Amino acid sequence: MSTIVHATRRGWVYAPFTCEHCGHQDQGAVRMQMSAGAQTGLLQDLDDTRDLAMGTAHGNMEQAGDELIALSPCPSCGLRDDLAVRTFHAKAKPWLAGGGVLLAVGLAGVAYLASKDELFMGLVATSPVVLIGAIALLVGLAKRLRALPKGAAFRSVDPRPWAHLNP
Numbered sequence: 001m002s003t004i005v006h007a008t009r010r011g012w013v014y015a016p017f018t019c020e021h022c023g024h025q026d027q028g029a030v031r032m033q034m035s036a037g038a039q040t041g042l043l044q045d046l047d048d049t050r051d052l053a054m055g056t057a058h059g060n061m062e063q064a065g066d067e068l069i070a071l072s073p074c075p076s077c078g079l080r081d082d083l084a085v086r087t088f089h090a091k092a093k094p095w096l097a098g099g100g101v102l103l104a105v106g107l108a109g110v111a112y113l114a115s116k117d118e119l120f121m122g123l124v125a126t127s128p129v130v131l132i133g134a135i136a137l138l139v140g141l142a143k144r145l146r147a148l149p150k151g152a153a154f155r156s157v158d159p160r161p162w163a164h165l166n167p
C-alpha cells in the first residue's frame with residue numbers, strides 16, 4: 001500500500017536583484033512557506049519519501065521566492081521589472097482566451113437556434129459551454145486584476161534577514 005507523505009518547508013529565500021531601470025544592485029529576501037507531497041513507492045521507505053517531498057517543497061519555495069524578488073519594486077527608484085510584471089499578468093492569458101472562445105461558441109449556438117425559433121433548446125444545449133466559458137473568463141479576470149505582491153526585503157534597506165547568515 002502506498003501512502004502520500006506531505007512535507008512543508010518554510011524559511012527565507014535569497015536572490016540577487018539588479019534593477020533594469022536605475023541599475024541598482026542589491027540582495028533580496030522573501031519569507032516563504034511551501035508544501036509538497038510525495039507517494040511512497042515499492043522501493044522507498046517513509047524517510048526517503050519524506051526527503052523527496054521535502055526536496056520538492058524546497059524547490060517550489062526557491063522558485064516562487066525568486067519570482068517574488070524579481071517582481072519587487074526597486075528599493076532605490078521604486079520601479080518594478082517590466083518583464084517580471086508582464087510574466088505575472090501573462091498567467092491570466094490562457095484563461096481569458098479560452099473563456100472568450102467558449103463563450104463566443106456558446107452564444108453563437110444560442111443565436112443560431114434562436115433564429116430557428118428554438119431559443120429554449122438553444123439555451124439548454126449550449127448553457128454548459130456558456131457557463132464554462134464565463135467561469136474561465138472570471139478566473140482569468142481575477143488573475144489579471146490580482147494585485148502585485150508586496151515587495152521583498154532588500155539588504156540595503158532591511159538587513160535583518162541576513163543577520164543569521166553572518167553572525
Ligand SMILES: [Zn+2]
Pocket residue numbers: 019020021022023024074075076077078079
Ligand atoms: Zn531602480
